[in-house]
Amino acid sequence: MSITRKWTTYLLLIAATLVLMFPILYAFSISFMSGAEVLEGKIWPSSFSFENYRDAFEKVPLLHYLINSFAGSIFVMAGQLLVSSLAAFAFVFIKFKGRDAIFFLFISTMMIPWEATMVPNFLTAQKLGWINNYLGLTIPFFALAFGTFLLRQQFKTIPNELYEASQVAGISRFRFFWNVVLPVSKTSLVTLGVYSFLTTWNMYLWPLLVTNTEDVRTVQIGLKQMQTQEISTDWGVVMAAVIVVILPTLLLLFLGQKRLQKGLTQGAIK
Amino acid sequence: NSTGSSEAQETKKTASGKTEVVFWHAMSGDLEKSLNKIVDEYNKSQDKVEVKPVFQGTYEEAQTKFNTVAGTKDAPAIMQTFEVGTKFMIDSGKIQPVQKFIDQDHYDTSQWEKNISSYYQVDGKQYSMPFNSSTPVLVYNKDAFKKAGLDPENPPKTYDELKAAAKKLTEKQGNKTSQYGFSILNYGWFFEELVASQGGLYVDHENGRKGDAEKAGFNGKEGQNAFNLINDMYKEGTFYNVGQNWDDMRAAFQSKKIAMFLDSSAGIKTLVDNAPFDVGVSYIPVPKEEDRQGVAIGGASLWMSKGISDETSKAAWDFMKYLATPEVQAKWHVESGYFAVNPKAYEQDIVKKEWEKYPQLKVTVDQLRETKPTPATQGALISVFPESRQKVVTGMESLYQGVKPKKALDQAAKETNRALEVANQK
Amino acid sequence: MSAVTKTANSPVSVLANPKEKKSMPTIIVGLAYLLPSLLLFSVFLFYPMIKTLYLSLFITDTQGNPLNFVGLQNFLYLFTDPNFLQSMKATFLFVLYTVPIGLVIALFLALIANEKLKGIGFFRTMFSSTMGMSVAASSVIWMFMYNPTIGVINKVLNLVGIHDVQWLLDPKYALVAVSISTIWMNIGFTFLILLGGLQNIDEKLYENARIAGVSYWYQLRKITLPMLSPTLFFIITVSFINAFQTFGQIDILTKGGPTDSTNVIVYSIYKDAFVNYNVGSASAQATILFFCILLVTALQFKLGERKVHYQ
Amino acid sequence: MKKVELVNIGKSYDQKTNVIQDINVTIEPGEFFVLVGPSGCGKSTMLRMIAGLEEVTQGELLIGDVKANKLLPSQRDLSMVFQNYALYPHLTVEQNILFGLHTKKISKQEQQKRCREAAEMLGLSEYLKRKPRQLSGGQRQRVALARAIVTHSPICLMDEPLSNLDAKLRAKMRSEIRQIQRKLGITMIYVTHDQTEAMTMADRMMILNGGNIQQVGRPLDIYNAPKNTFVASFIGSPPMNLSNVSIENNLLVFEDRRAISMSTPHSNLNGKKEVVVGVRPEHIQLATNDNTSFIVEVDNVEILGTETLLTFHMGDKQWMAKWNGQWTIKVGERVPIFIDPKHLFLFDGDTGSCLHYEPSAEDLTVKGALV
Amino acid sequence: MKKVELVNIGKSYDQKTNVIQDINVTIEPGEFFVLVGPSGCGKSTMLRMIAGLEEVTQGELLIGDVKANKLLPSQRDLSMVFQNYALYPHLTVEQNILFGLHTKKISKQEQQKRCREAAEMLGLSEYLKRKPRQLSGGQRQRVALARAIVTHSPICLMDEPLSNLDAKLRAKMRSEIRQIQRKLGITMIYVTHDQTEAMTMADRMMILNGGNIQQVGRPLDIYNAPKNTFVASFIGSPPMNLSNVSIENNLLVFEDRRAISMSTPHSNLNGKKEVVVGVRPEHIQLATNDNTSFIVEVDNVEILGTETLLTFHMGDKQWMAKWNGQWTIKVGERVPIFIDPKHLFLFDGDTGSCLHYEPSAEDLTVKGALV
Numbered sequence A: 001m002s003i004t005r006k007w008t009t010y011l012l013l014i015a016a017t018l019v020l021m022f023p024i025l026y027a028f029s030i031s032f033m034s035g036a037e038v039l040e041g042k043i044w045p046s047s048f049s050f051e052n053y054r055d056a057f058e059k060v061p062l063l064h065y066l067i068n069s070f071a072g073s074i075f076v077m078a079g080q081l082l083v084s085s086l087a088a089f090a091f092v093f094i095k096f097k098g099r100d101a102i103f104f105l106f107i108s109t110m111m112i113p114w115e116a117t118m119v120p121n122f123l124t125a126q127k128l129g130w131i132n133n134y135l136g137l138t139i140p141f142f143a144l145a146f147g148t149f150l151l152r153q154q155f156k157t158i159p160n161e162l163y164e165a166s167q168v169a170g171i172s173r174f175r176f177f178w179n180v181v182l183p184v185s186k187t188s189l190v191t192l193g194v195y196s197f198l199t200t201w202n203m204y205l206w207p208l209l210v211t212n213t214e215d216v217r218t219v220q221i222g223l224k225q226m227q228t229q230e231i232s233t234d235w236g237v238v239m240a241a242v243i244v245v246i247l248p249t250l251l252l253l254f255l256g257q258k259r260l261q262k263g264l265t266q267g268a269i270k
Numbered sequence B: 001n002s003t004g005s006s007e008a009q010e011t012k013k014t015a016s017g018k019t020e021v022v023f024w025h026a027m028s029g030d031l032e033k034s035l036n037k038i039v040d041e042y043n044k045s046q047d048k049v050e051v052k053p054v055f056q057g058t059y060e061e062a063q064t065k066f067n068t069v070a071g072t073k074d075a076p077a078i079m080q081t082f083e084v085g086t087k088f089m090i091d092s093g094k095i096q097p098v099q100k101f102i103d104q105d106h107y108d109t110s111q112w113e114k115n116i117s118s119y120y121q122v123d124g125k126q127y128s129m130p131f132n133s134s135t136p137v138l139v140y141n142k143d144a145f146k147k148a149g150l151d152p153e154n155p156p157k158t159y160d161e162l163k164a165a166a167k168k169l170t171e172k173q174g175n176k177t178s179q180y181g182f183s184i185l186n187y188g189w190f191f192e193e194l195v196a197s198q199g200g201l202y203v204d205h206e207n208g209r210k211g212d213a214e215k216a217g218f219n220g221k222e223g224q225n226a227f228n229l230i231n232d233m234y235k236e237g238t239f240y241n242v243g244q245n246w247d248d249m250r251a252a253f254q255s256k257k258i259a260m261f262l263d264s265s266a267g268i269k270t271l272v273d274n275a276p277f278d279v280g281v282s283y284i285p286v287p288k289e290e291d292r293q294g295v296a297i298g299g300a301s302l303w304m305s306k307g308i309s310d311e312t313s314k315a316a317w318d319f320m321k322y323l324a325t326p327e328v329q330a331k332w333h334v335e336s337g338y339f340a341v342n343p344k345a346y347e348q349d350i351v352k353k354e355w356e357k358y359p360q361l362k363v364t365v366d367q368l369r370e371t372k373p374t375p376a377t378q379g380a381l382i383s384v385f386p387e388s389r390q391k392v393v394t395g396m397e398s399l400y401q402g403v404k405p406k407k408a409l410d411q412a413a414k415e416t417n418r419a420l421e422v423a424n425q426k
Numbered sequence C: 001m002s003a004v005t006k007t008a009n010s011p012v013s014v015l016a017n018p019k020e021k022k023s024m025p026t027i028i029v030g031l032a033y034l035l036p037s038l039l040l041f042s043v044f045l046f047y048p049m050i051k052t053l054y055l056s057l058f059i060t061d062t063q064g065n066p067l068n069f070v071g072l073q074n075f076l077y078l079f080t081d082p083n084f085l086q087s088m089k090a091t092f093l094f095v096l097y098t099v100p101i102g103l104v105i106a107l108f109l110a111l112i113a114n115e116k117l118k119g120i121g122f123f124r125t126m127f128s129s130t131m132g133m134s135v136a137a138s139s140v141i142w143m144f145m146y147n148p149t150i151g152v153i154n155k156v157l158n159l160v161g162i163h164d165v166q167w168l169l170d171p172k173y174a175l176v177a178v179s180i181s182t183i184w185m186n187i188g189f190t191f192l193i194l195l196g197g198l199q200n201i202d203e204k205l206y207e208n209a210r211i212a213g214v215s216y217w218y219q220l221r222k223i224t225l226p227m228l229s230p231t232l233f234f235i236i237t238v239s240f241i242n243a244f245q246t247f248g249q250i251d252i253l254t255k256g257g258p259t260d261s262t263n264v265i266v267y268s269i270y271k272d273a274f275v276n277y278n279v280g281s282a283s284a285q286a287t288i289l290f291f292c293i294l295l296v297t298a299l300q301f302k303l304g305e306r307k308v309h310y311q
Numbered sequence D, E: 001m002k003k004v005e006l007v008n009i010g011k012s013y014d015q016k017t018n019v020i021q022d023i024n025v026t027i028e029p030g031e032f033f034v035l036v037g038p039s040g041c042g043k044s045t046m047l048r049m050i051a052g053l054e055e056v057t058q059g060e061l062l063i064g065d066v067k068a069n070k071l072l073p074s075q076r077d078l079s080m081v082f083q084n085y086a087l088y089p090h091l092t093v094e095q096n097i098l099f100g101l102h103t104k105k106i107s108k109q110e111q112q113k114r115c116r117e118a119a120e121m122l123g124l125s126e127y128l129k130r131k132p133r134q135l136s137g138g139q140r141q142r143v144a145l146a147r148a149i150v151t152h153s154p155i156c157l158m159d160e161p162l163s164n165l166d167a168k169l170r171a172k173m174r175s176e177i178r179q180i181q182r183k184l185g186i187t188m189i190y191v192t193h194d195q196t197e198a199m200t201m202a203d204r205m206m207i208l209n210g211g212n213i214q215q216v217g218r219p220l221d222i223y224n225a226p227k228n229t230f231v232a233s234f235i236g237s238p239p240m241n242l243s244n245v246s247i248e249n250n251l252l253v254f255e256d257r258r259a260i261s262m263s264t265p266h267s268n269l270n271g272k273k274e275v276v277v278g279v280r281p282e283h284i285q286l287a288t289n290d291n292t293s294f295i296v297e298v299d300n301v302e303i304l305g306t307e308t309l310l311t312f313h314m315g316d317k318q319w320m321a322k323w324n325g326q327w328t329i330k331v332g333e334r335v336p337i338f339i340d341p342k343h344l345f346l347f348d349g350d351t352g353s354c355l356h357y358e359p360s361a362e363d364l365t366v367k368g369a370l371v
């Protein structure tokens, strides 16, 4: 690569990074400002005080919410991985009539607007007694068309010989699934795991609906709790909460970026 | 949701044997902190009842949820609902009027601020317990008044004065306006108040208090006055459009983008704290001084669910009574900026001290007390209020797009009528 | 093993044995593996969807229970209701603004992040970071940035001499403003997918082009884009579906206003169902939305698939 | 050691056309049996039917005298080695070798013992803890082999197990597999498309083409007496040279009117005039002064160190000659060649079946040579 | 036709260790030059440096007498064929062939003409409208070739272009490529790890190992006079048999105390006692009564139709003998063999370099044979 091309690329990279990261950095900066500073429209705080963070943790049980979000996200992640991989396994390794039709049915679920299903789902959850516990927060999300699709693409790359070899050896189907297919698809599972963790972590409306107590509420609700309507919002505190809320997901993303990218692409391409 | 579920539920008890009262609210931020403190004190003050406050999102979100769980075991004992949800709650059949407990208990409601509690009274029956109430006030920048050669102690009272003052307050550099004279949030409530303060009715049938409303009335003379005011000032360049967001509006005031605006009385204190200038508060303006009827309240009240056990109801009532005591109301008023339901609260020391520090607060209370009790200031009762508000907001917004005030109002009225029609079919 | 040796000694029993031992029909096994998904889908997606279809033919009470059957009246009203037509328009504009532009930006980022340079990993991480941002958190940040008086965007515009723009208040800009923030939120995901697609392209194809001496743009046009087409196809489909279903940022940033300019269908559904309690109308809108998405996706598969080159 | 018998076996994937048909063959216990044929001829299909991975749609399959058509793969008591080895990439070599042994109800101790033995036999002992991706192609091949060995199944099936290896390694593994099979005495059914592999490894082999058996027999018998042109050109490297000729007065006349004489008039030509003549490259010799068959112009010369390959045109075809030694011949040079009539094969021009050949006299033994 | 010169070329990817080093060679105009060596020895690296796809980190590269170290690939006026062909899957054969030709400022007409010519030459005419995935391996190979041809570049680089093809097709393409190169007279630099390919195609070849040149020369010269044990065992199939021996009184004594005598005392052994002896398989003959070198026990016999391979143990190694004809020998049979001392190679035990060989007398020509 020629020198000029190299430096233009660097220049573009840096410029793009600055533009893209600006909102996050801006929020970070505001999270250290006092109320007056925020209203003056400053870009940089005059001093870095953790006042806002302390306030944020004081105002709502943010720590508790963080733990709930974490537990819920992990739970959904595990559930999605299991349910999706079971389905994907059937779509790849078990031949039966009508398989493609069912697969199409799965894919079509991606098109159902979530808002349209919320009220009936809430009533269902209520009938099942899933209000105010992790069941309601998590189980409705265990089945995921996108995840099934992603894993199906991955499973398709597993040579059929592996399956046949285990058939000859007399290994049961489930054992093959558990001991071979899953470990071999680690990358995609991690990808899907990160993806489901992120999406679950970021849910707001549903958790609000199905929880009535702080015991199981999540950080996104906490974020909403910081903002007020009729009286002034304390922006510094809200931004502090924003930072607290996005920090874990950003961290997760940074750690899993490589795998995520690899896994997502496998799913994207036939 | 079969009606069968409205049978009395079992009384939920806490581990220590106290009766559990679940209390859903929409108070976020500092308000939630204050509310939690009050609840805490109540819980500690006795050993029979344990109130559990639960934040349920915005008023709308909270009500949606209440609507779906009302009558089941997941329903709360006490539900906080915004003022425009009143009719909806009454019609839902999922609540019991507090009048029942007032009667049982021979509770003296005369200690309540009449102008507040009357909003929640229908056919002489008290449906809910007033809790956090506010009214609109005119807030202005005293420093800017001085600078513009206006008397900071004599803010505009009528539309004409307002227009004149706004003209003086508007500062322009070239074609760029650095300070606007006046602003109103694009929020239905302010429009309703502007109509009510002139004695205008929002809907027919005495604002819906003498039977189900069927037609919108807000597009009459009073409503047109209000829309014309906005339209005229906007055209003159003295009115600034701050949108729908309370925070944006206050930010604009605090950063001196606007010199006067209408705000909720509940927001005054923080405003005074944060503004880098002297803040003045006055009554909401009217077209002519003789029109002044006062204001209707905004805010929310507490409702008692149906289908909870008697024991729980009693416990919830006990808590409601506690909330209405002057001491608690004083604290609530001081911390939140909302009115005290019980006027005796204003005689409490902490309130007096607070008023010394924030004389602006007293103005808000005075405005409320001077209000003449009429169907207009009592507030409208319609089930589709939120929807109607959206239509009015859209109407206000369309003003800035150059739509004629009358046309904008009529459109909003037409759509409200249809919503009423649909609702009345149910 | 013992079973087999035994049967080996008595051929007669073998002929009978396999019949008994014959494994379960694969359809049963297959469905067993699909059961959890099917069950959950049925309960939490298909059932509500069917219920929605059903309710769209009724006027409902505030609890969402059907009161009286009105046939297609809900639909007929919607198609004459200027508000709904405005919603449709807003939705299509929103999709139009966000999908192509987001795609182009993400593609640009993916292209520059696909170069082999020192420290490129850092940039890739940065570019993908918005994927970790929740809609709520992002919207709060953007709302603040859009603030006409204290927000940074107008501050910057003022610096270059541009008048204050009332981003979220002016119907001319509100949808654009929401679109910008949406593009920003989605860029991380789109970027990641595209980058992965780029990295799957055989390096040798470019080496051959280098030897042939064709220009960068020619490579982009003749190699990169065609080779990326399966990935592009995937991401376009997903972006379309997501754009049609956007809700969170609208709720926080504009609440559908001003003058309904950002009142996309999903938000309109939400308002009708949760604020105005017109479940019938909301259901009808949801049904329309569902078919819109279905149509667009089907169209895409019909038209797009032909232009996609699978390896 | 078990017998495998195929009776009238046929297979159709789509219930319409047969992919293979009328397969009748008995594979003897302990035999090394090779299935060979060009790509797509149905070798894998046949092997997979024996393994039970593919349903038998016609005929009867007997394994050790037991009808096996409907048995599950695991009930057939056989092991299988796949073309790309089918190793589990996430398991170590040891785990790979032992994977699935548990279903056979073998004690941990016995498993370990078998694994150690197999690993030793195949020189894998030091790699037991590695993952497949850390192994070279040949080592992976051996792991796949070890996995088949430890099951102690009397029958082993292999589907082109060497085709992913390079030429040198392939030659080595060829003899390794053969030696192990002899040592363990298992019945081996081995699929390949490489005739060299088939020739060097098979006790007997079956040549398939288009789903039909072409010939079954010992490699040398097939080499020396191919039943038809397909077999003749498929077996042997470089392949047998074939050309259409017409018979005119005991002469075989090529299309370009060159001719060679037949040794004696052949009775079984049934008066056919158009036949195909075949000559193996090694039987085309440099003519000495008195016996030139024809003079050819050399198209290409390839010197492989110990032998030289000449390419030239003959009638409508390119022919090849293989000579020992390093020959310095220029492209375009004209070279006189001689073909001994006794080395000529004659095939039916229409059916391709062999009409005539002279049984080879070359049956060399060390004893014979020493004399 | 252009010359390519490498002067002291070296390459390092990580600025620390060299992947290849000290490469000095001149590739003559119109020459077919083959780079051969085991996997990972640096062949591709070298080729890619010549192409300009990889930076030259040491030394000087001259293309047609012009210093080319810094030239862009497109400025070097060469074409390249990649191992997996690097065809554009979304373009038709025709578009693939013409890809990038527009940069050469060639008229549409001329492009079409070249494409037609190349397609005809390679038998692709009927496939011009197809996509690569609709072609067989051999056809894809030809498209890649055509793409290189149409550029009319004087130099063509090929990186293992045949390794994805099966044995038969490979043999065919080998001679096709050779013929095209001759016809067009281009300078060809060809990378392979297959010694047969190198032997049969090269005018000259360079054998690389671990980034170092082992030997450069004509294939037969290298075959007959390998410079060291690496070359000796790399070139030739089956490879040369090598064993450690000690020299005792003009005898080469193997580790198992068997011995063969050297023909004459060799002067250039410098008194070394431990050497490596090498014998090509074709030089191990069946002994006649009076000249037995030793008796060996046969480990394996492979009959390839026209020749027979015997495997047996010799000292610490397995040796192979290649005999013409079909030999019926049982595994385990004891066979007397004879090795002519004149066919012995001796290598330095430490450095592996060749100490002694007798120039081959076999330089056969048709003329010589006819006499």
Ligand SMILES: Nc1ncnc2c1ncn2[C@@H]1O[C@H](COP(=O)(O)OP(=O)(O)OP(=O)(O)O)[C@@H](O)[C@H]1O
Residues within 6 Å of the ligand: D013, D014, D019, D037, D038, D039, D040, D041, D042, D043, D044, D045, D046, D193
């Ligand atoms: N699952 C299948 N469905 C339909 N047809 C198939 C299937 N598997 C193989 N065939 C067809 O059956 C024929 C024989 O295939 P088979 O795989 O047995 O060939 P093969 O001899 O093993 O070839 P190769 O040497 O390429 O492996 C081919 O024409 C192939 O297209």
Ligand SMILES: Nc1ncnc2c1ncn2[C@@H]1O[C@H](COP(=O)(O)OP(=O)(O)OP(=O)(O)O)[C@@H](O)[C@H]1O
Residues within 6 Å of the ligand: E013, E014, E019, E037, E038, E039, E040, E041, E042, E043, E044, E045, E046, E193
């Ligand atoms: N991009 C690279 N970065 C670092 N090391 C490399 C790179 N490419 C090749 N190498 C190393 O350089 C050495 C030579 O590689 P090269 O690809 O030239 O081998 P080769 O002879 O072509 O082998 P093969 O026959 O397997 O293609 C190897 O050790 C390889 O690991």
Ligand SMILES: [Mg+2]
Residues within 6 Å of the ligand: D043, D044, D045, D159
């Ligand atoms: Mg096969």
Ligand SMILES: [Mg+2]
Residues within 6 Å of the ligand: E043, E044, E045, E159
């Ligand atoms: Mg290479």
